[in-house]
Amino acid sequence: MxxxxxxxxxxxxxxxxxxxxxxxxxxxxxxxxxxxxxxxxxxxxxxxxxxxxxxxxxxxxxxxxxxxxxxxxxxxxxxxxxxxxxxxxxxxxxxxxxxxxxxxxxxxxxxxxxxxxxxxxxxxxxxxxxxxxxxxxxxNESYRLALNARNEMKAFAARTSSDKTMWYEVLGNKALRTVFEGALGMNSSIANLPIDRQLEMFVSASERVLGSSSFSEIGTIEKIDKLVTRYLALSQIQTNTTSTRYSAALSLLSQR
The missing domain is CATH 1.10.3700.10 (AGR C 984p-like)
Structure with missing residues (x-):
């Protein structure tokens, strides 16, 4: 490939x-x-x-x-x-x-x-x-996840299922969930919580960050772009921070 x-x-x-x-x-x-x-x-x-x-x-x-x-x-x-x-x-x-x-x-x-x-x-x-x-x-794995999330969200916006049903689908879809967690600033450890509690946290975070938790609204081109760009921006910050810490650690080791 x-x-x-x-x-x-x-x-x-x-x-x-x-x-x-x-x-x-x-x-x-x-x-x-x-x-x-x-x-x-x-x-x-x-x-x-x-x-x-x-x-x-x-x-x-x-x-x-x-x-x-x-x-x-x-x-x-x-x-x-x-x-x-x-x-x-x-x-x-x-x-x-x-x-x-x-x-x-x-x-x-x-x-x-x-x-x-x-x-x-x-x-x-x-x-x-x-x-x-x-x-x-x-x-670039982050770009793959971003492409997947964009396409999944467009499909969600066209459906008539309840928002609750679609949120459960987000929670059960590892690739899509990763993007939401990253964009909403959530820790992956919340997956250990009861599923209903996870749902509450995702809905609350979506309303705070995206301005809505309804897929008819967060499935618009504008909101999808916001979701994806936030995910990529925060992922880049995290990667850069990790890289900086790693470089600093190597520098300290080389001085010994």
Missing amino acids: TAITVGLGGLAGWRVLQRMEARQVEATAKDPVVQRAAAYFRDNLSTKTTTDALVGDYKMLQVALGAFGLDTDIANKAFIRKVLDSDLGDRASLANRLGDKRYLKFAEAFKNIGNAAATGQAITDAYVQRQFEKRVGEG
């Missing part, structure tokens, strides 16, 4: 990345490896694609999971099978119980494929975007 780098860090690098994003996504889509994987998926997806067929085909499953950012689960076929076979109408089923709702979206996508061509294109488009984000992450 070829890393995508911008030659700058922090907010300056983020602005450069935004300007080059469309061109780099297109370049990622044209990468022979990505292109072959996407074409194979589209060619082999049909309205009759079963759980067995999907889980049993490594190349199909790689694209399917990759589209939802679930690549690391590819070896856990028994788990993936249970997710896909979940009764989505039953709130107690596995896909509905999991805190990370990417699994639910994954199951929904393959429960009723409908138009195979349209579904195949949507899945491969998402796969290409995720591949782009992974390549950005090879150069």
